[in-house]
Amino acid sequence: MDKKQKAKADTQIPHIPEEIMEEILSMLPVKSLMKFQTVCKSWSNLISKSHFSKLHLQRSIDANRTSFVYLSGCDTNLAYEASTGKLVESESVAVSILAYCNGLLCIGLGDDLLLWNPSTKKAREIPTSPVEFPTPASTMASAFFGLGHRSASDDYKLVRISIFNDMDFQTEVKIYSTNTNTWRRVGDFPYDYPLGRTGVFASGCLHWIVSVWEGGAHHHRIAMLDLADDSYGWIHMPDMGHKVPVFFDIGTLDGKLVVFRPPTNADGSSSIWILEDHNKEESWTTIRIAIDGVNRLEAFVFLQPLWFMKPGRILVRLGAKLVASFDVTGKRRCDMYIPHMLEWRMLNFVESLVSPNLT
Template identity: 30%
Template sequence: MSKLPQEIIVDILTYLPAKSLIKFKCVCRSWRSLISDPQFAKLHLKRAHEDENINRQRLLIAADPLYSVDFEAASDGDNGNTLVKLSYPNAESHNDSFAVGLFLGSCDGIVCILNEVDSVVLWNPSTRESKKLSGPTSSLHKDFSTGLGYDSSTDDYKMVIASSATASTRSDQIMVEVFTLKTNTWRTVQGSLPGITLGSNYYGEFWNGALLWLGKRDAAHHLDVIVPFDIEKEKFMEAVPLPNHFYTAVLSISGNCLCVFGELQPSGSYFEAWLASEYGVKTTWRRLFAVPADKLCLDCYSSGMWLTKKGEVLLDNHGCPGILTLYHPVEDAKKLLKVENDGDPFYESAIYTESLVSLC
């Protein structure tokens, strides 16, 4: 390897998983320096985003024990590599335990957690690096929407909390608190969403420079719009209509596309999945499938849903503790994944990308 040009070595290493690269830091000083370089972490992350043959998305399940789930491996029948146990981040120096209360966001391998003692913590499950944040002003026990995003103009990560409960008396005002990783501080900006209500207690998806939340117009009883928040400009953008009116719905990212999964009515209805490759007011949606909702055993605890490369839907149904479902809508076939859990049966979950991004 020492005879290869440096750029070739770098290119080869960007294809490797984060777990292997962390071990390779012990090979020699030059490799340790290279793999620890923030620029290499960016190249490694860019490769994961751009190469469809690389599988680095994982489902993080806050059960007891904590699990990282490779749902593409599960889809391929590779059960031996599907579930990996992780250790909780010990971000509290006075406490050996760490229980997840809520996931508040996920971006580029960094996950934001609200633990059960109301501490907000950033954590990279791949590197095991964690950072406790100072507390925001807003209460995370009221109606709020959260998210984690990357500002390319400043090369910085931002944690966002939007809460109408802590805004002014004007009904369209939203108080937004923004934490920037580089400054390690929170600041408050005022936002306005005339005629739109944000979905509560839901963390947004970061896509193409914006955090995306679900919302509804005041006159609507169902979720009917996506509300984008520009991470760089720190302001709300024009709402984008959903392809249908949903009783319950979730957003997710599949490859470079935005997905929305939703149930049309509370009972006896259809479950639909839609996909968009571009985003904006004139977003073009493509319906992937529609199936009777009872085929997926949906209930009020169902939250996370993601699309595998084979077109299967991964359903994290919190109403069936310890069970993940892979459903193939074309073949009408299910695979059940059992997750060991000795803690609270109604655990939290979040998607993250294995990465080397540092919190320093």
């Protein structure tokens, strides 16, 4: 072997079994994987596989890796980066974020809808589907969205609930499928006005808090839409004692449905309920958090959960310009002040390689 051949042999990448390489690469952030696709053809092919994107997504969820809470305000866009615990400027354009799931965002650009993965910069335009008004005199009251994934068919579904300004608040519900690239109308939403615009996806279903008239009074329930068969159902709220709070919110933690209540007790404590088994309403478990440094009035008016994190941490809004991180014991870990933001909304986001162009 001459010197040139020997030098080439010395610089060649050693052979690593694909299953080991897959395991190593699945633990890396999306930004690194995008760069590694140019290293060699075998890496590019591996990273482009649907199987690998699912593995990488699960690794990201399990490790709570490089997740964000987007805070969209009047003057600026910020993102909370879990790996650093800091609020950073976001390059997000001024768009309306309507729904999210597994690293995909459904965003509104005027009358257009887009399914977008901000990590990979890939997007697809969602075809328009006109709203079918029940009468010529009907007008739109509001629209609610939710994005979820049906694992059996690897189909991402966008749900649009349109509510009309009629005496009985008639509805129209349509579901868009990435597999067929079409909209389909399903049964009308059978509950009252959802208390929250974006559906929360957990255990194959989208969830909204609703008010149900029962026994001569309104009661709060968690309405759900099962994406396997597009059927409706509901889950009873966890037992919150005699005093049911005016405000509460739902989210997810480890893929499980979570209900959060702001402090209502004399000691300023709050509670988080976790539905351990989605098929058993009696499986609610409770975590109590005594949040220090927050009086009851401030908590009732301003406190809002942004993100349920691991291990045992929660990111909450404490006012117009303050976000704080707590652990489950109630100890405040850190504060982050938000400049120039009077009105803002938030969502938890996990990096993924999931492609909006699944078909």
